[in-house]
Amino acid sequence: MADLRDLYQELILEHSKAPRNYRQLAGADHKAEGFNPLCGDHFTVYLKMDGDSIQDIAFQGSGCAISKASASMMTQSIKGKTKEQAKELFEHFHRTVTGTANGDGSDLGKLTVFAGVSEFPTRVKCATLAWHTLQAALEGSQESVSTE
Amino acid sequence: MxxxxxxxxxxxxxxxxxxxxxxxxxxxxxxxxxxxxxxxxxxxxxxxxAATSQKPAAVIEAISRYYERDNSNIHRGVHYLAERATAEFEAARKTIQSFLNAARPEEIIFVRSATEAINLVAQTYGRAHLAAGDEVLITAMEHHSDIVPWQLLCEEKQARLRVAPINDAGELILEEFERLLSPRTKIVAVAHISNALGTINPLATMVRMAHDKGIPVLVDGAQAAPRLPVDVQELDCDFYAFSGHKAYGPTGIGVLYGKLALLEKMPPYQGGGDMISSVTFEKTTFNKVPHKFEAGTPDMAGAVGLRAALEYLNGLxxxxxxxxxxxxxxxxxxxxxxxxxxxxxxxxxxxxxxxxxxxxxxxxxxxxxxxxxxxxxxxxxxxxxxxxxxxxxxxxxxxxxxxxxxxxxxxxxxxxxxxxxxxxxx
CATH class of the missing domain: 3.90.1150.10 (Aspartate Aminotransferase, domain 1)
Structure with a gap:
């Protein structure tokens, strides 16, 4: 039987209560909104790009502990990465939370705390919402977003 | 003394x-x-x-028994099983009639769900009666299934969806509801019980207010059918919709009650078999109510299962x-x-x-x-x-x-x- 403690790891609970980079990003040049229409979770991810690399990232919105902690820890691990590295990290993260990763997940860093999500299939969408939103922001328009 | x-x-x-x-x-x-x-x-x-109810053995057994003993297509064959299946299906209609205390069995139309029942009324009665500038009145506590069908209709007809507000307790503000009943209002659609809040609406009063202005009322009874005795004649509502699966019956079957006089004037919903009385390539004559609204082979086992569920509820x-x-x-x-x-x-x-x-x-x-x-x-x-x-x-x-x-x-x-x-x- 899946253990709740595998899902609600201390680090996840801590990030859900005090999310990092939780703000509107002044001077963001990429932005995307992500919704989970089934549960009402919604996040906005802001990016400031420097050529191909992510100079700064922030997010806002509301959702469950898993989705909020995932968004928070994503912003920490993605800052300074290139677009390509960010996409690779998402793919790896996705395999981990769906239980299809073969490796030890060592290069995921702190994000390995989300491995427990794979025991809770209904919560995979919570863990990946911010990442899908990031991907949309990376692929989105280069125009400056309104920061009013 | x-x-x-x-x-x-x-x-x-x-x-x-x-x-x-x-x-x-x-x-x-x-x-x-x-x-x-x-x-x-x-x-x-x-x-x-409120999402769906579990099923008593009586329902599960009725469905099995139907498939094991009576299955055939209804209203078509002349053979023994066709007769059996038709009898079972029409018996289910009569049970539902009495469950809702409808005046006649023809007022009971089988659909897939409460959602389909509401869509049926929006697409038939609604399309026939709404014009640009008209209004549909719902309440702020409706389920999406009693919002979106009306939104689609209003968009098509350039009509306006009006929403009667609720107070902080989640109760309809009746004075606001009455104020929003205008000469442009062509239909009122309201939940009997709110699925998100549990509020029981004062339907009899609402129906009276709407009827005073000549406006028909559709009731979304998805939550109420298994929770309250429903008497459509006493409520005097014009349409009443509910789903089998929330009423301890099977999924895939639902009911639309409509007053016969309204149903008879409504155009058909879907075209197909069973809803016609004669077809040529030039012209089709539609079958009479309720068959006019029941195109295609219906969920016969579902109807049998729903009958068993309602009989179970009556028994308790x-x-x-x-x-x-x-x-x-x-x-x-x-x-x-x-x-x-x-x-x-x-x-x-x-x-x-x-x-x-x-x-x-x-x-x-x-x-x-x-x-x-x-x-x-x-x-x-x-x-x-x-x-x-x-x-x-x-x-x-x-x-x-x-x-x-x-x-x-x-x-x-x-x-x-x-x-x-x-x-x-x-």
């Missing part, structure tokens, strides 16, 4: 008759095979009845079910409200067995997952009623909804489960 005595004895006799006729929840539970199973190693505590007695669920709601509201950090969403004076709540600092989804580990099934999310969530400034709620087989012990388990949620998030 004699008179007093005889009065006393008379009322005692009445009281005896009104005593719930042997409603024993533990005996009732034995009728539901799924309640015997374990979930995650624990006894299943099923508190998601709707008043007994109402009393039992009211007791559960009172007990649960009291127990849940005592938990520090809980806010109950929907505190209407007239309320059915639906209890929505939020817990400070914990998202309902996390609560749902932790309760699930205890074998407790509740619904978390927006309950297909996003405007209600917006009205109460929450993204989502946790919702425990009670059925005729739930017990106070299960509510105690829910309370213990919420304590566990608080421990995890402490």
């Amino acid at each position: 004699t008179r007093v005595l005889s009065m006393a004895s008379g009322s005692a006799q009445a009281a005896l008759q009104e005593t719930p006729s042997g409603f024993d929840v533990h005996r009732v539970r034995a009728d539901f095979p799924i309640l015997q199973r374990k979930v995650r190693g624990r006894d299943l505590v099923y508190l998601d009845n 007695g709707l008043p007994n079910i109402v009393a039992h669920e009211h007791e559960l709601l009172t007990y649960a509201t009291d127990a849940i409200s005592r938990i520090p950090g809980i806010r109950v969403i929907g505190t209407a004076r007239e309320k059915a067995g639906v209890l929505s709540f939020v817990l400070d600092g914990v998202h309902p989804h996390d609560m749902g997952t932790i309760l699930d580990q205890e074998g407790i099934a509740i619904r978390t999310g927006h309950h297909c009623a996003q405007p209600v969530m917006e009205r109460f400034a929450v993204d989502a709620t946790a919702r425990a909804s009670f059925g005729l087989y739930n017990t106070k012990e299960e509510i105690d388990a829910l309370v213990r489960g919420i304590q566990k949620v608080k421990e995890v998030f402490a």
Whole structure:
């Protein structure tokens, strides 16, 4: 039987209560909104790009502990990465939370705390919402977003 | 003195008759095979009845029996089984007629669900009667299935969807409702019981207000059909929609009641077999009501299963079910409200067995997952009623909804489960 403690790891609970980079990003040049229409979770991810690399990232919105902690820890691990590295990290993260990763997940860093999500299939969408939103922001328009 | 005595004895006799006729929840539970199973190693505590109810063995057996003994296509063949299947299907229509106290069996139309019933009325009655600038009036507590069909219709007809507001308790503001009934209003659509808040709407008054202005009323009875005795003639509503699966019957079958005079004037919904009386390539003559609205082979086993479900409810007695669920709601509201950090969403004076709540600092989804580990099934999310969530400034709620087989012990388990949620998030 899946253990709740595998899902609600201390680090996840801590990030859900005090999310990092939780703000509107002044001077963001990429932005995307992500919704989970089934549960009402919604996040906005802001990016400031420097050529191909992510100079700064922030997010806002509301959702469950898993989705909020995932968004928070994503912003920490993605800052300074290139677009390509960010996409690779998402793919790896996705395999981990769906239980299809073969490796030890060592290069995921702190994000390995989300491995427990794979025991809770209904919560995979919570863990990946911010990442899908990031991907949309990376692929989105280069125009400056309104920061009013 | 004699008179007093005889009065006393008379009322005692009445009281005896009104005593719930042997409603024993533990005996009732034995009728539901799924309640015997374990979930995650624990006894299943099923508190998601507003989403769908579990099925008594009588329903499951009726469906099996239909397929094992009577299956054939209805209204078509002349052979024995065709006759049997048609008889079973039409018997189900009569059971539903009497369940709703409709005047005639032709007023009962089989559909897939309450959702389809509402879409049927929007696409037939609605399309025939709405013009640009007209209005459809709904309430702020509707389920998406009683919002979107009207939105689609209004968009097509350049008509306007008006929404009667609710107060902080989740009750309709009747004066506002009455004020919004205008000469442009062509139809009113309203939930009998709100799926997200549990509010029971004052339907009889609302119907009277609308009829005073000559406006027909559709009632979304998805939550009410298994929770209240429904008498469409007494309510005087023009349409009444409900789903089989929320009323302890099978999925895939639902009912639209409509007043015969209205149904007869309405254009058909879908085209196909059974809804015609003659077809040439030049012209089709439509079948009479209700068949005009039942194109294609219907869910015959579903109708048989629904009949078994309604007979089961009749056997227990709707008043007994109402009393039992009211007791559960009172007990649960009291127990849940005592938990520090809980806010109950929907505190209407007239309320059915639906209890929505939020817990400070914990998202309902996390609560749902932790309760699930205890074998407790509740619904978390927006309950297909996003405007209600917006009205109460929450993204989502946790919702425990009670059925005729739930017990106070299960509510105690829910309370213990919420304590566990608080421990995890402490």
